[in-house]
Amino acid sequence: MALKSLKKQRRIQVVAVAAVALVVSTALIGYAMKDGINFFRSPSQVMETPPGPTETFRIGGLVEEGTLVRGDGEQVRFSVTDGGATVPVVYTGVLPDLFEENQGMVGTGRYIDGVFEASEILAKHDETYMPKEVVDALKEQGVYQEPES
Structure with a gap:
């Protein structure tokens, strides 16, 4: 009898x-990923409900024509639009080769005092590619045009 209760x-x-162990590992994975998960927002979503200055997120749209200004050093200012709203962006660093006005882009950073401060900028990498989130945001505003084949 004692052996059975010992096994039990x-x-x-x-x-x-x-x-x-399962609870601890799940908590550690969640903690490790909290900075790695960046939600995507279109310029219209940013203007409707501005995120807090500590929240890192991704923004995407078209680089608005006539807004690209290169400052001192590597600082660059431009605006990103989805046709419904425009968000000013400031970025310090080297822009991708394909980055230009009226082209798709996605940036990662924070929205601080009405300006998106980007820590990373990505440009579309060929004539037909644009991130799905950017295409969806542009379609929602009615400004997306299908690429010519």
């Missing part, structure tokens, strides 16, 4: 340790 007690301990 050992089994309960193993299950309890496994459950605790």
Whole structure:
């Protein structure tokens, strides 16, 4: 009888340790990913409900024509639009080769005092590619044009 209760007690301990390990590993994975998950927003969404200055997110749209201004050093200012709203962007760094006005882009950064401060800028990498989120945002505003084949 004592042997059976000892086996049962050992089994309960193993299950309890496994459950605790599962909870701890899930918490660690969630903590590690909290900075890695960046939500996408279109310029219209940013203007409707501006995110807080500590929230890192991705913004995408077209680089608005006539807004690209290169400043001192590597600082660049431009505006990104989805046809419904426009968000000013400031970026310090080297822009991708394909970055230009009226082209698709996606930036990662924070919205601080009415300006999107980008830490990373990506440009579309050929004539037919544009990120799905950018295409969806442009279609929603009615300004997306299908690329010519």
